Amino acid sequence: MELTEKDALTLSKLISKREVSSKEVVDAYLNRIEKVEPVIHAFINLSAELARKQALEIDEKLSRGEEAGRYAGVPIAIKDVLSTKSFHTTCASRMLENFIPIYDATAVRKVFNAGCVMIGKANMDEFAMGSSTENSYFGVTRNPWDTNRVPGGSSGGSAAAVAAREAPWALGSDTGGSIRQPAALCGIVGLKPTYGLVSRYGLVAFASSLDQVGPMTLNVKDCAALLGLIAGHDPLDSTSIPRTPDEYLSGLTGDVRGLKAGVVKEISGEGIDPDVLSCFYKGIGALEECGVHVEEVTLPSFEYALSAYYIIAPAEASSNLARFDGIRYGFRTECDCADIWEMYDRTRSEGFGGEVKRRIMLGTYALSAGYYEAYYAQAQKIRTLIIRDYNRAWDKFDVLLSPTSPTTAFKIGEKIDDPLTMYLSDICTIPVNLAGIPAISVPCGFSKGLPVGFQIMGPPLEEARILNVAYALEQSLNLDMRPPV
């Protein structure tokens, strides 16, 4: 079997036992990238040189019998929204096309400390705004299952890279479904942690109260391992939870007997593609066979989740993206401006893409005097209602279930001119971010040859539980998730 067909934990074992060198592994992935990347375009910038150098260093350490890190030598793709010291971080925007950060994001530092080798910075929707990776200044990423289709978004590059075996695992970020939806569309595993479990330091902010960094992997075991690596308190992030994370990997028993699961009616019926639904219910059947009790549950405030999200996220984004002004770093207009106000206008008009500007305008409007109460304050109330709905559900259920995405991967260009239809792609994932709870997407089958994702939601900090349910489902379905590319 090709090295690139193996999962990250297997590679890690092979390298640490010195059955293969990190250099061999990195070279295998760089060869694979050379072969498929012209079609897939999962990366904005490849760090081939750096990766080779890092791999050699690790091999040397291992040959001297030194400690080289928990997952030493294993390549990783990093979504280009995470700050990497001395290496381009573009957020898929013209605004940061030539920007080189001077510090590492905490999650990045943790994977580096574990000996992981960064293979490249993955493509995404500009500033993580989108559900198809079509909003990248550097061009669209293609779905490895059907290259006429999108990989989902915004972490589409990370998802496609893992699915196409250009990297065994990847870091993504999820504000409204940006890890889970592309994971579903590309047939991989993606987890959005509890808000505050993973440090946001160095994650270029889209919507600060919703953003989380999370793992995107070939299978649930890798997912547990990568989550364990990046989770934990960070004094540089005031919203990070001061608590030692659980042992995710060792908790994967697959024993889910007696667990109670609720299927969320509002996001598991109307508005969901019937093929996706039938696939989802096959997954339900598999879980029931594993001994899970499944019931339907209704969470009425979910009806308003999408509307609330499209107030809160753009409002925070309008403020977070204000720093991109051409003064201190990043793109500045070439035009000879009359004054600084014109410089701001032109820099931001030329530097940001259409979707980013749309959301900045939406958010600015929602926060404006006279509209704040009607929009932002109302949206926050809905957020509270959604949290209450979840809390009521946790009294009765251990986990909640739904499809991850209402459809499978759609065609490139199909929804790009219709933002409202595009926004509906995240209908199942958004309530999770609004409530700050953890959720995982795991493959549950195919519809017309395209992967379908199964979403498992849990109470705050119950990552171990949702991972174990996902593991049980994965083991029970035993799907072949190798894409044709």
Add this chain to the structure above:
Amino acid sequence: MDFETIIGLEIHAELSTKSKMFCGCSTVFGGEPNTKTCPVCLGHPGTLPVANRKAIEYAILLGLALNCEIAERSIFHRKNYFYPDMPKNYQISQYDIPLSRNGFLEIDMGEYKRRVGIIRVHLEEDTGKSIHVGESGRIHGAERSLEDFNRAGIPLVEIVTEPDLRSPEEARNFMMELRAVLEYLGISDCKMEEGSLRCDANISVGVGGSRGTKVEIKNMNSFRALQRALSFEEKRQRDVLLKGGIVTQETRHWDEAAGITHALRTKEEAFDYRYFPEPDLVPIEPDPPWVEELRRSLPEMPAERLRRFISEYGLPKDIAKVLVYDKKLGNFYEETVRKGENPIEIAKWVAGDLAGLLNEASIDADLSPVRPGGVSELVHLVESGVISGRMAKDVLKEAFESGESPRQIVSRKGLSQIADSNEILAIVKQVIKENPQAVSDYLDGKEQALKYLMGQVMKLTRGKANPKMASEMLVEALKMRE
């Protein structure tokens, strides 16, 4: 017309914490531009703020000293606007749930006292500093602008008063009182010229009991500027009203050199700051026992110290004020008193000549070249009649310049005064003999002639005569001539 001036102040004070409000950078004033910066205070993508606990502690102390309620829970907000000295293009500040509110500070206007309400005391971060190159000196019309972010992110407290002040003098007094409170708490450098203490004012002039239109004044960089600007504005608004005009609600800029205010922007052009809760920070929820501990740790406040100086040392109010409203001078005074000389005499020297010397040399009292021991020695020399007050002034000046002790100076220069009654009496007799005209003037009731004769005595003794003895002997001798 019957005018009423109403003034409210909005004050910003930089807190003298070691590190900035939301990152670990140094807060020391000055230095090469942009050297006291990091990715956080430069607003680099992905960075996050972490609140400085010491700054929260300082702000709570101020809230307590201003008799405010300390909120059990307060939150930070983002104040959004574009300006090149603001790295994130929003300022982390507080809005409708500030750290503390509903306090007061009393000011002493001599003939009356006024209790000035404090609406709120809240925490925020400072901006960087812009230098606009071009004729206007402002961002509008600048050829280019230079930015120094050393100051960006330094913790600030904002103090907003009720519109309780009724004159520019009251406003100035309030600022002096507040400055002293900050100084006594030891939480701010309070240097208006370095910008660590800044003040904006709202002023309206009403007629016949109705409220006037509020005008905001900015850019007053000293206590004097505050009073001058408000006096100018008070008169300007009165003149507008007298001519039957209407005062426009606007923001005006104080031009110190020209001594006038001019319009910056009207209310219609006012910014919409789009405040919303800062999602990167958690609420400030100070432990009630901690707040109580801080309350107990509050030092003596300037107003209390003033009362104590008056009652404990018997000082006149004006002298006590000089000592109290400069904390270091007050400390110097008390240290001198502890050495045992007459507190009133010490006060005169410390608040008078020494304060003058310190001021002239721009030295704080804690760094005075003449130590409390030296002043005590000086007062002892005068009180025991070794030197005259006149001589003591010169001795103090010399001690201040050379660092020598007053006793050393007196003995080195042979300055001890003549306290030998026979010697003085001989000179008194000589003066009477040589100045018959002045003597007869005195005997005719012209009191100033005595001063002249006294001057002659001092002249002949080269100022060494004990003035008290000389004066008594002169009067006695003249009496005998009657």
